[in-house]
Amino acid sequence: MAAAPWYLLAGGILLVIxxxxxxxxxxxxxxxxxTHKMSDEEVERRLSHxxxxxxxxxxxxxxxxxxxxxxxxxxxxIFT
Numbered sequence: 109m110a111a112a113p114w115y116l117l118a119g120g121i122l123l124v125i126x127x128x129x130x131x132x133x134x135x136x137x138x139x140x141x142x143t144h145k146m147s148d149e150e151v152e153r154r155l156s157h158x159x160x161x162x163x164x165x166x167x168x169x170x171x172x173x174x175x176x177x178x179x180x181x182x183x184x185x186i187f188t
Contacts, residue, residue: 123171
């Protein structure tokens with residue numbers, strides 16, 4: 109039971125890494141190419157096109173929440 113906060117910290121770090129990996133899979137190059145030959149509608153469509161995976165954001169958020177819980181658990185154990 110004494111090592112549980114450390115396991116939570118390791119699990120949180122792993123979740124953050126997995127989330128960043130998932131986010132990098134669907135992004136592609138991450139750049140929007142616009143040329144002078146495109147119409148205004150095409151430029152607007154490319155710029156407003158949502159990129160990324162919402163699951164990746166949730167996994168990263170869960171990872172940070174687990175890391176925060178681990179830190180709080182350790183602080184509570186120190187001060188009590």
